[in-house]
Amino acid sequence: MSACAFHFGALVPWDEFPRIADRLRAGGVDFVIAPRIRCEGKPGAQMRMFFLAPSRNPIELKAFRNPAEVFAQ
Numbered sequence: 001m002s003a004c005a006f007h008f009g010a011l012v013p014w015d016e017f018p019r020i021a022d023r024l025r026a027g028g029v030d031f032v033i034a035p036r037i038r039c040e041g042k043p044g045a046q047m048r049m050f051f052l053a054p055s056r057n058p059i060e061l062k063a064f065r066n067p068a069e070v071f072a073q
Contacts, residue, residue, distance in 0.1 A: 007050070007058035011070070017047045017063035024051065032058065044069045 012020060021035040033050035045065040053059050064070055 007060050009060040009062065011067070012061055012063050014047070014063045014065055017049075017061070020061060021049055024049075033060075044071075 017035070024031075029051050031049055031051045033048060035047060035049040037045065037047050039045045043066075047063045048060065050058065050060045
């Protein structure tokens, strides 16, 4: 799947991200991109996961350590 594929994305709170990932794993969701932290220690540090909904539509969830850095590069 291309990094710029059309998909639905949502931002979730940093502390909720691991709980959401655990519930998805428990529900048997296969991840296209497994939950992980990107850019740790840099502006824009984030947790990210990418999976397919039952309809096969791609969904990306992200959580930013600092929400003010959503568009940081």
